[in-house]
Amino acid sequence: xxxxxxxxxxxxxxxxxxxxxxxxxxxxxxxxxxxxxxxxxxxxxxxxxxxxxxxxxxxxxxxxxxxxxxxxxxxxxxxxxxxxxxxxxxxxxxxxxxxxxxxxxxxxxxxxxxxxxxxxxxxxxxxxxxxxxxxxxxxxxxxxxxxxxxxxxxxxxxxxxxxxxxxxxxxxxxxxxxxxxxxxxxxxxxxxxxxxxxxxxxxxxxxxxxxxxxxxxxxxxxxxxxxxxxxxxxxxxxxxxxxxxxxxxxxxxxxxxxxxxxxxxxxxxxxxxxxxxxxxxxxxxxxxxxxxxxxxxxxxxxxxxxxxxxxxxxxxxxxxxxxxxxxxxxxxxxxxxxxxxxxxxxxxxxxxxxxxxxxxxxxxxxxxxxxxxxxxxxxxxxxxxxxxxxxxxxxxxxxxxxxxxxxxxxxxxxxxxxxxxxxxxxxxxxxxxxxxxxxxx
Numbered sequence: 001x002x003x004x005x006x007x008x009x010x011x012x013x014x015x016x017x018x019x020x021x022x023x024x025x026x027x028x029x030x031x032x033x034x035x036x037x038x039x040x041x042x043x044x045x046x047x048x049x050x051x052x053x054x055x056x057x058x059x060x061x062x063x064x065x066x067x068x069x070x071x072x073x074x075x076x077x078x079x080x081x082x083x084x085x086x087x088x089x090x091x092x093x094x095x096x097x098x099x100x101x102x103x104x105x106x107x108x109x110x111x112x113x114x115x116x117x118x119x120x121x122x123x124x125x126x127x128x129x130x131x132x133x134x135x136x137x138x139x140x141x142x143x144x145x146x147x148x149x150x151x152x153x154x155x156x157x158x159x160x161x162x163x164x165x166x167x168x169x170x171x172x173x174x175x176x177x178x179x180x181x182x183x184x185x186x187x188x189x190x191x192x193x194x195x196x197x198x199x200x201x202x203x204x205x206x207x208x209x210x211x212x213x214x215x216x217x218x219x220x221x222x223x224x225x226x227x228x229x230x231x232x233x234x235x236x237x238x239x240x241x242x243x244x245x246x247x248x249x250x251x252x253x254x255x256x257x258x259x260x261x262x263x264x265x266x267x268x269x270x271x272x273x274x275x276x277x278x279x280x281x282x283x284x285x286x287x288x289x290x291x292x293x294x295x296x297x298x299x300x301x302x303x304x305x306x307x308x309x310x311x312x313x314x315x316x317x318x319x320x321x322x323x324x325x326x327x328x329x330x331x332x333x334x335x336x337x338x339x340x341x342x343x344x345x346x347x348x349x350x351x352x353x354x355x356x357x358x359x360x361x362x363x364x365x366x367x368x369x370x371x372x373x374x375x376x377x378x379x380x381x382x383x384x385x386x387x388x389x390x391x392x393x394x395x396x397x398x399x400x401x402x403x404x405x406x407x408x409x410x411x412x413x414x415x416x417x418x419x420x421x422x423x424x425x426x427x428x429x430x431x432x433x434x435x436x437x438x439x440x441x
Contacts, residue, residue: 038062042422046075050155050426053436057413057429061422069417069425071410076440084400088366089115090327092397094187100406100438101184102147105140106380107438108189109133111400113270114376114389115191118369121320128316129193130271135309136179136188137271137378138302139206142213143172144381144433145295145302149220152292152430156233161223168216171209178202192326193319203310210307217299224292234289238416238428241286248415249408252383254432257294258286264379276308288431295433323358325367366395382406382433406432406439 009016042059045051054075060068080099084092096111097104116122150165173183179202180186180195188195224230240250242258255262263280265273281297283290319326371393377386383405390399409432416428 039067044425046072051429052151052434055410055429055434055436055439057425059417059422059425064421064423066417066420066422066425069414071413073407073410073436074440076436078437078441080441081400081402084397086396088395089191089369089397090366092400093190094185096400096402097185097187098437099402099441100380100382100385100404100435102144102435103140103380103382103385103438104184104186105133105136105189106378106385107402108187109137109271110376110378110380110385110387110402111389112189112191113378114374114387114400115369117374117376118372118389118391119191119325120370121192121322121325124320124322125193126317126320127272128197128314129318131309131313132194132198132318133189133271134273134276135198135206135306135313136176136194138305138309139172139175141302141381142299142306143169145299146172148295148381148430148433149292152427153224155426155430157229158224158227161220164216164220164223168213171205171212175202175205175209178205190319190327192322193317195327197318198313203313206306206310210303210310213303214300217296221296231289233423233427234292234431235285235287237288237424238420238431239285239287240412240416244412244415245286248412250383250412252379252381252405252409252433253291253294253298254409254412255383256281257283257290259284264377264384268377270376270378276305278305288427291431324362327362368393368395369397377403380405382435382438383409402438402441404438404441406434406436410434410439 011017039060039062042061043056044059045056046054048055051057056072056075058070058072059066078098080095083095087095092111092115093108096107099107113122116125146165146169150162150169153159153161153165176186177183179198180188182188240254240258242255242260244250245255245258245260251262259282261280261282264270265278266280278301281294281301283294369391371391373388373390375386375388377384379385384403385405386403388399388401388403389397392398413425413429413432416432417425420428
C-alpha cells in the first residue's frame, strides 16, 4: 500500500494505523511567519454556525484584518448530477430537488423546463400547470428569503428575527405539505406539468398567508431597519460594486443590490412571467444593507405574484395530454403521504390490461427524449439557476449540469472580505446567501 501526503501511517499491535490530516493546511500555514510578520492563519469552518452549512474559510489575519481569504468547498458533495445518468428522465426530479434544499421547487422547475425543451413540448404545458409553477416558485422564494433574514439576523446578534423568520417559513412549508405531501424535497414539478393539482384547502391557507405576511414584514423592519447595531454591521460592509459583480458572474439579489436590474423573469421570461405585473427591486450601495433591503422588497413582489397566480388559477389539466410522456399515475395525498389514488389502482389493475402494461413500461423504463442539448436558466432566490441537459436519444439523461448561483456567487467572498475585519466576513458571507447543498451538489 502506498503512503499518502494526507495520511501518514505507522504500524501498531492492532495493525497499520493512518493519521488523516487537513490536506493543504500545513502548506498554507508554513508560508506564514507568525513571529516576524504578525500574521496568523485561522480555519473558520466547516463546522461553524456562521458559514451557512459546511463551508470552510481559510483566513490569513493581521490583527483583526483579513489579508487573504480562501473558500474551501466540497464537504457536502452528493454526486447528484452523476446519479441522474442512471435514472430515467422523470426520476431526475427526485434527485435535483435535493440540491439547493432551501429552493427545491426552483431546482425541479429548471430541470423540467430543460427536459420539455428537449422534447419540444414547451408550448404544450397547460396554463394551469404553468400558473401552479409560478405560484409554488414565488412561495418558495419567500420561504428562502425568510431563512436568509432569520439566519443573518442571528449571526449578527438579532436573535428575535431568527424565531420570527422561521415561524413564517413554517406557514409556507405547511402549504407545501398540503399541495405536494412533503415539506421539502417535493419532486412535485415534473416534465410535462406538475404531479397533482392544488387542493382547495391549500388555496384557503395561501389567502390567509397573503393577509398575514405584510404585517409580519413590517414587524421585521421595525426590529431591524432602525436598529443601531444592525446598521453598523451592514452599512458599508462587504461592498461589491456592479463592475465586480459582472466580472465575477454574480447574479440575483447581490447583483441587483449593486444597481443592475437583471432578473430572468423579466429579461428572459418563462412559465408566463411576462404576463404578470411585478417590479425588480434594486439598490445602488452594493453592501450588506442593500442586500437586506432588496430581499425584503423581493418578498413583497413575490406576494403580489402569488396573489395574481391565485386569481388566474383556472380549472384544467395539470399535465400535458400526450400519454407517451404524461406520468400515468393519478396521484393523491392520502393518510400515508402521496401515492396513487385507490380508484386509479382499481382501474389499471382490474379493467384495462393496456393501461397496466403502459403504466409498467413508462414507470420502469421512462419515455425517450430526442438527442440534443439545451440550456435553460431561471431566476432562483440566489440568482441564475441554469440547467445544461444533454440527451443521446435514450430514456436516461446523457449529462445534466447545473449552473448553481451559490457556487458562482461564493467566489466573490475574497473580494468582499480581504481588507476588512474578521467580524465582517460573517456579514459578507451571509449576505451572499450560499446554500452548500447547491454549491457542492
